[in-house]
Each structure stands twice: as C-alpha cells, then as structure tokens.
Amino acid sequence: MGYADLIRRAWRTGRFAASVRSSGKKGAAGVRPGESRGSIRGEMEEIVRRESADALGFLAPRGEGIMKLAPFVKFREEKFGAVLFETRSEKVFTLNPTAADVVRELLAGASEGEIGERLKGRYSDPSGRLADEAKALVRQLRDKGLIAD
Amino acid sequence: MASRKDAVKAGGRASRAPLEEALAPGMRAPLYIGWQLTNACDLACVHCIEESGPGRAFKDELTREQAFRILEQIKTEQVPYVAFSGGEPFLHPHFLELAAFLGDAGVSLKVETNGRHLTEAAASALRDHGVRAVQVSLDGATPEAYRKVRPSGDHARVLAGIRLLRSRGVEVEVNFVPTRHNVHEIGAAVDLAFSEGVSGFYTGRLILAGHAAKARDLAPTQEQYDAFFACLKAKAQEYKGRMTVRYHELGIAQEVRYRMANPAALFVILPDGRVKLLNALPFVCGDLREQSLTEVWKAFLAGWKSPRVADFVGRLEADPGLLQGLHRWIPL
Numbered sequence: 001m002g003y004a005d006l007i008r009r010a011w012r013t014g015r016f017a018a019s020v021r022s023s024g025k026k027g028a029a030g031v032r033p034g035e036s037r038g039s040i041r042g043e044m045e046e047i048v049r050r051e052s053a054d055a056l057g058f059l060a061p062r063g064e065g066i067m068k069l070a071p072f073v074k075f076r077e078e079k080f081g082a083v084l085f086e087t088r089s090e091k092v093f094t095l096n097p098t099a100a101d102v103v104r105e106l107l108a109g110a111s112e113g114e115i116g117e118r119l120k121g122r123y124s125d126p127s128g129r130l131a132d133e134a135k136a137l138v139r140q141l142r143d144k145g146l147i148a149d
Numbered sequence: 150m151a152s153r154k155d156a157v158k159a160g161g162r163a164s165r166a167p168l169e170e171a172l173a174p175g176m177r178a179p180l181y182i183g184w185q186l187t188n189a190c191d192l193a194c195v196h197c198i199e200e201s202g203p204g205r206a207f208k209d210e211l212t213r214e215q216a217f218r219i220l221e222q223i224k225t226e227q228v229p230y231v232a233f234s235g236g237e238p239f240l241h242p243h244f245l246e247l248a249a250f251l252g253d254a255g256v257s258l259k260v261e262t263n264g265r266h267l268t269e270a271a272a273s274a275l276r277d278h279g280v281r282a283v284q285v286s287l288d289g290a291t292p293e294a295y296r297k298v299r300p301s302g303d304h305a306r307v308l309a310g311i312r313l314l315r316s317r318g319v320e321v322e323v324n325f326v327p328t329r330h331n332v333h334e335i336g337a338a339v340d341l342a343f344s345e346g347v348s349g350f351y352t353g354r355l356i357l358a359g360h361a362a363k364a365r366d367l368a369p370t371q372e373q374y375d376a377f378f379a380c381l382k383a384k385a386q387e388y389k390g391r392m393t394v395r396y397h398e399l400g401i402a403q404e405v406r407y408r409m410a411n412p413a414a415l416f417v418i419l420p421d422g423r424v425k426l427l428n429a430l431p432f433v434c435g436d437l438r439e440q441s442l443t444e445v446w447k448a449f450l451a452g453w454k455s456p457r458v459a460d461f462v463g464r465l466e467a468d469p470g471l472l473q474g475l476h477r478w479i480p481l
Contacts, residue, residue, distance in 0.1 A: 072281070074229030074257065076180070080165075080173055085180040085414070087230045087257050087281065088349070088393070092172050092180060092414050099167035137167050144168075 067106045067138070070148045075103060084146050093146065098123065102134050106147060112138050172414050178226035178446050180414035183428070185234050186216075186241040188420050192263050194299045195367060196288075196326050198359035198428070200476060201236040210420040213243050215438055219418070220247060222442040224254040232259040232284075236420065239266035245274050252278035259284060261324070265303065267310025272317050282320040282348070285311055288328075290337030297330035308345065315346040322349040332369040332377050339384040343392045350388075352381065353397035356429055358472035401429050402466040409462050412453040416445070423478070426452050430461070433478045452481045 069075060072087045082100035084093040095103060101122065105115045115138070116131025123130060141147045188199060189206035211219070223231060231251055238244050238260055251258045260275065264285040275283060285307060289295030292304035314321050323342040327335065335352070342350045355361060355368050369377060378398055385394040397404060408427060417425040422438040424445050425431075434452035435445030452458060457479070465471050 072257070074180070076227050076229060078173065078176055080175045083173065083176065083180065083414075085229050087181070087259075090181060090413060090415070091170060094165070094169045094171055094173040096165040096167050102167075133167075140168055144170075 067112070067142075067147045067149055069107065070145050073146050075107065084141075086146065093144070099137055102137050103141070103147075106138070106141075172412060174450070176414060176446075178228055178443055179416050179449070180228065181230045181232070182223065182228055182416060182418060183232045183234060184418040185236060185420050186238045186244060186247070187236040189240045190235055190237040190263065191240065191265060192237070192299050192302055194263075194286075194302075194360065195364045196298055196328055196355055196361040198356050198361060198475065199236065200359040202360075206236070206240075207420045211422050211438070213246075215422060216243065216247060217250070219422070219437050219442065220250050220254075223251070223256060226442055228256065228442075230257045230259070230281075232261055234261035237263050237266070239271070245271075245278070248275070248278045248280060252280070257281040259322075262286070263299070263302070264307035264310045267307075267313055269313055272310070272313040272319060275314065276317040276319050280319060282322050283314055284322040284324050284351070286326070287311075287323045287338065287342065288325050289331045290334040290341045294331040294334050298326070298328050311345050311347070321345070321347045322351060323347050325350065325352040327352065327355055327369050327374075327377055328367050329369055329373065330367075332373045335377050336380045336384060339381070339388070339392075339394060343388055347392060349393040349395065350384075351395050354400055356401050356472065357469060358429065358475040362470075362473040400466075401472065402462070402469065405429060405462050405465060409453055409458065412450065416449050424449065425478070426458065426481075429472065429475065430458070431475050431477060431479045432458055432461070433480050448481065455481050457481065 069084075070086075074085045074087060076083050076085070077100070080094070081097045082095040082103065084095065084103070085091070086093075098119075101119060102115055105118050110118055112135055115134045119130055119134060138147070185199065187206050187210055188201050189204070190197070190201035191203060193202040233244065233248065235241070239262060241247075248258055248260070258278070258280050259282045260280055261284045264287065267283075267285075286299075287295070287304075287307055288298050289304065295302055295304040295307075311321050311323075323338075325331075325335065325338055331338075339350050354374070357368060361367055378396065381394060381396045385396075388394055399407065405427065416434070417428055418437060419425060419433075422436055423433045424435045424437060425433055426449060432452060432455075434448040437445060440448075458481070461471065
C-alpha cells in the first residue's frame with residue numbers, strides 16, 4: 001500500500017495499523033518489520049497534523065467536516081493520557097486517557113458524530129453515554145479554542 | 150467519561166476529569182523552554198534584568214555540540230515550544246542553525262530579539278525555518294523615549310525589521326518594558342504596534358533586577374502605573390479580536406508566589422546550560438551539560454517545593470532588593 005493510500009485509509013477508517021502483509025515488508029508505505037501499532041499510529045497522527053490541509057481537500061467532496069487542533073495548540077502523549085498546550089497563552093490542559101483518545105480520533109479525521117462509534121470498540125459503556133460524553137468533550141475543546149473546524 | 154475496559158475491571162472510571170486546565174505531576178518533560186542562547190547583546194539597556202550587553206557573553210557558554218545535544222533531547226521528548234532569547238540571540242554564532250533544527254523537528258519557536266538584526270536575509274531565514282513568532286522589544290512610540298531606555302538603539306531600524314518580517318508573513322509580537330522614560334507612551338506604542346501588523350503586545354511591571362536595580366529612579370511611580378494599566382485595559386478592549394494586548398499587573402513578588410503555587414511547564418536554560426526555575430529567581434535546578442532533560446525536569450518540579458525557594462519568595466514582598474542578587478545563582 002502506498003503512502004497516499006495509507007493516509008486515505010487511515011482517514012476513512014480511523015485505523016492506523018498496517019495489515020499483516022504490509023507490516024512485514026519494507027516499502028513505499030514506510031512500514032518496517034517490527035513496528036508496533038502504536039508507533040505506526042503516532043507516525044500517522046503526525047502526518048495527519050502536518051497535512052491537514054490536504055485532508056480537508058480530500059474529505060470535502062464527501063461532505064464531511066473534520067476538526068483539527070487550533071493554531072498554536074500542541075498535543076503530546078503522556079503516561080497519564082495526554083496534554084494540550086496553547087503556546088500563545090501558555091495554558092496547559094491535561095487529558096485523561098479517554099479524553100486523549102477522543103483527541104486522537106479528532107486528529108485522525110473523525111467527525112464529531114463518528115467518535116463515539118469508534119470508541120465503542122475500546123471502552124465499556126454500560127450507561128450508553130459514551131457518545132454523548134465524547135460530544136460534550138468536543139464542545140468543551142471547541143469552547144476553549146483548542147480545536148477548530 | 151466512559152473508562153477503558155481494563156479500568157472498569159479494576160474498579161471504575163478514570164478518576165481525573167477528562168479535561169483539566171492544570172499541570173499534571175506525571176508529565177515527562179517541560180512544554181515550554183526559554184533558552185537564553187548567549188548573554189552578549191549589542192545594546193546596553195537600562196532596564197535589562199539579565200545584565201546583558203556588549204562583551205557580556207559568559208566565558209563558558211554552550212558549544213555547538215552541547216547545544217545540539219540539548220536540541221536532540223527537546224525533539225525526542227517532544228517539547229512543543231521553545232523561545233530563544235539572550236542577550237541577543239542573533240549574536241549567537243549558531244543561532245539560525247539551531248532555529249532550523251527546531252523547525253525541522255516540528256517544534257514551535259519564538260525568537261525574542263532587540264530587533265537590530267532583522268535584515269532581509271534574516272527575515273527570510275526565520276520564515277523558512279517556520280518560526281512561530283518573533284518578539285521584538287519596542288519600548289517606545291518615539292525614537293526619543295526609545296533611546297532613553299535603549300541608549301544606542303535605533304527605533305527606525307527596529308520598525309524596518311518588523312516590516313521585513315511582516316512582508317514575509319512572519320508573525321511579530323512586541324514587548325514593552327515600562328520605565329519613567331517611556332511609560333507615558335504606552336497608548337501610542339500599542340497603536341504603533343497595531344499599525345505595523347503586530348499580533349500581540351506584551352508588557353507588565355519593570356523588574357528591579359540586573360541593570361534596572363542599579364539605575365536611579367527608573368521605576369514608574371504608582372500614579373504612572375495606574376495610568377499605564379488603565380490605558381492598557383482600554384487598549385485591550387479597543388483591539389480585541391485584532392491584536393492581543395496582554396499585561397501583567399502583578400508585581401514580581403506576587404507573580405513568583407503565584408508561580409510557586411502553580412508552576413508553569415516552563416524552565417529557563419542559561420547560556421552555559423544551567424537551568425533556572427524562573428527568570429526572576431536565582432535558583433538553579435540542574436545543568437544540561439551533565440544531566441538529561443528529563444532529569445532536570447524532575448529536579449525542576451522538586452525545586453518548586455524546596456523550603457529554600459519558599460523562604461526566598463516569602464521574603465521577597467517585604468524586601469524586593471533580594472532580586473539584586475539575581476545573578477548570584479543558588480543551586481538547589
């Protein structure tokens with residue numbers, strides 16, 4: 001799978017893991033033997049951030065809006081979840097693991113409505129409130145100027 | 150929010166709120182590094198708290214190799230934001246090379262400069278290296294007031310530099326330090342910054358440390374400060390949504406006390422690689438020539454809890470003269 005295809009697949013599906021076939025060989029996709037799902041995911045997220053303008057162009061014809069980090073906001077993974085840092089105001093926002101996952105999904109191109117669905121596979125949701133809570137967090141992020149459409 | 154399946158098994162939801170505006174104790178590295186590349190400067194400003202000036206470079210400033218070892222760690226630990234200052238960063242022999250490294254690494258870089266070196270080539274290089282912003286010191290709306298605080302400074306040259314940066318799309322911020330000589334020009338200085346396409350105007354109170362501590366009658370009077378902050382409040386409203394006007398009304402003692410209770414994810418690298426808790430405090434928490442960035446970060450977090458720091462900060466309000474010893478560093 002080529003580089004562009006890998007990006008498009010990641011945006012479309014939200015999955016960053018290379019297939020068994022592609023992860024076992026060196027190639028244009030940049031997938032190397034032994035790379036973990038996490039490292040591939042991190043790399044893909046970085047690509048998505050860097051090339052978000054291209055992402056907008058790709059998604060626009062399908063009528064989907066994507067969100068991205070607001071200008072001057074930086075995201076960093078941490079053991080406890082992640083942090084968002086607004087470099088202008090120097091404000092630090094700490095994310096718990098679940099919130100960090102929501103932001104990762106946003107960065108991966110998930111729309112607000114898709115996030116809950118994507119998280120369901122990873123989280124227990126006995127109250128059925130997962131999607132609503134994810135939307136509430138996205139609103140909070142938007143209100144604080146940390147993400148932009 | 151719903152918790153991870155394993156967390157549920159272990160007894161419930163994640164304990165922390167999803168999003169908190171706070172520094173987490175477990176953070177692996179700083180989020181912001183202020184790096185004084187050199188103590189040399191080609192101006193000798195009356196209010197400089199770093200006591201920078203011509204010929205004032207430290208004898209043991211970091212070598213190129215040492216600086217790059219720190220940069221590699223900044224990249225590895227994903228420190229998202231660095232500000233190069235000094236002294237005057239343009240006087241550092243490898244300044245643009247260091248800036249290029251950070252640009253390539255995706256680290257946001259701010260450059261704090263006196264504005265004397267913003268040539269066409271420099272402005273283009275800063276743009277090419279993806280510098281997030283250049284903060285230019287412009288403490289006056291007129292050349293007369295400006296020269297009183299920056300005796301050999303050239304107001305017109307600084308403005309020309311700002312225009313070159315803007316012509317290349319580089320974001321420019323202005324820093325203004327109030328003294329008795331220029332405090333009355335604050336409104337005109339904000340207007341001037343806006344007219345030059347500046348995105349942010351930053352100011353606060355004069356810190357009586359370094360050169361400023363030695364100068365007589367430099368600090369604005371209370372009456373002048375009252376008018377200064379009233380003007381800034383009005384200007385912040387006037388330019389809302391068009392230019393950020395940010396000012397700190399707190400005195401340094403209150404500011405430091407606040408920082409002690411709420412440490413920022415920021416530390417300051419001195420030109421020789423030692424690391425300070427804060428610009429306006431004399432405490433040194435590590436040395437990047439001998440320790441890793443993460444080791445110094447841990448020492449930084451511990452340093453803010455040190456009884457010696459608490460004692461110093463407690464005495465600062467009653468005795469602002471303590472800051473006169475800012476450059477007699479105290480290892481923690």
